[in-house]
Amino acid sequence: MSEPGLVRLLLVDDHPIVRAGFHMVERIDPRLRVVGEASTASGAWQQVERLNPDLVLLDIRLPDANGVEVCRRIKEARPKIKVLCLTSYTDDDVVLGAMEAGADGYLLKQNDAERIVEAIRVVMNGGVVFDQAVSAAAQLGQTGPAKHSIGSLSAGELRVLAEVARGRTDKEASVALSLSVKTIRNYLDRVFAKLGVHTRTEAALIYAGHRVEPEWRRRGGARIDGLVD
Numbered sequence: 001m002s003e004p005g006l007v008r009l010l011l012v013d014d015h016p017i018v019r020a021g022f023h024m025v026e027r028i029d030p031r032l033r034v035v036g037e038a039s040t041a042s043g044a045w046q047q048v049e050r051l052n053p054d055l056v057l058l059d060i061r062l063p064d065a066n067g068v069e070v071c072r073r074i075k076e077a078r079p080k081i082k083v084l085c086l087t088s089y090t091d092d093d094v095v096l097g098a099m100e101a102g103a104d105g106y107l108l109k110q111n112d113a114e115r116i117v118e119a120i121r122v123v124m125n126g127g128v129v130f131d132q133a134v135s136a137a138a139q140l141g142q143t144g145p146a147k148h149s150i151g152s153l154s155a156g157e158l159r160v161l162a163e164v165a166r167g168r169t170d171k172e173a174s175v176a177l178s179l180s181v182k183t184i185r186n187y188l189d190r191v192f193a194k195l196g197v198h199t200r201t202e203a204a205l206i207y208a209g210h211r212v213e214p215e216w217r218r219r220g221g222a223r224i225d226g227l228v229d
Contacts (some may be wrong), residue, residue, distance in 0.1 A: 008055070009035065009120075010057070011034055012038045014063050019039075041066075045074075057116075058071060059086060060085050069101070083105075084129070085098050086116070099201045105123050170184045
């Protein structure tokens with residue numbers, strides 16, 4: 001049984017030196033514990049089944065498979081496990097693929113250990129973290145610039161967008177927020193219109209790039225007034 005408050009990490013990267021460097025997070029935050037390592041996609045899945053970690057630090061480029069597919073498999077089989085992708089690449093298709101596979105974050109390996117620790121904390125608290133460079137690269141692939149800033153969203157719209165950014169379906173968001181599926185879809189229609197986007201992935205990337213969650217928490221804490229069915 002895990003110690004209370006302990007976050008169990010699985011490191012997946014084909015470079016031993018990189019994996020060794022990731023152990024620095026344990027020195028920065030004693031609540032983080034590396035419980036396993038893997039250098040391949042197949043090894044990662046074996047470790048996931050054996051260890052059932054809280055969070056996987058996942059390299060997108062692995063020798064035997066695409067890390068995006070590893071992420072998708074983890075999320076489909078064990079949705080409670082958080083996946084934080086770490087890579088040297090900002091390729092738009094890969095970033096969007098990771099989002100669609102359910103990744104909880106996407107950071108460049110150039111970030112220092114403290115930034116990675118910060119990202120782990122955000123993800124474990126239910127947020128999403130996407131490197132600013134990654135978010136900017138992905139948003140270049142949109143059909144056009146957003147019509148309005150994220151600040152144009154109401155508290156209720158932000159709360160629904162937060163659920164979408166966590167990879168939740170309309171049904172899952174409706175349960176989490178105690179709203180009907182129809183109401184969730186109405187909120188999303190307004191979010192898409194205000195942000196000038198057409199897909200959930202585009203909206204989630206904008207949300208992640210602006211680090212909205214602390215803002216809507218400041219507006220009213222865990223429960224937002226005005227979010228009603």
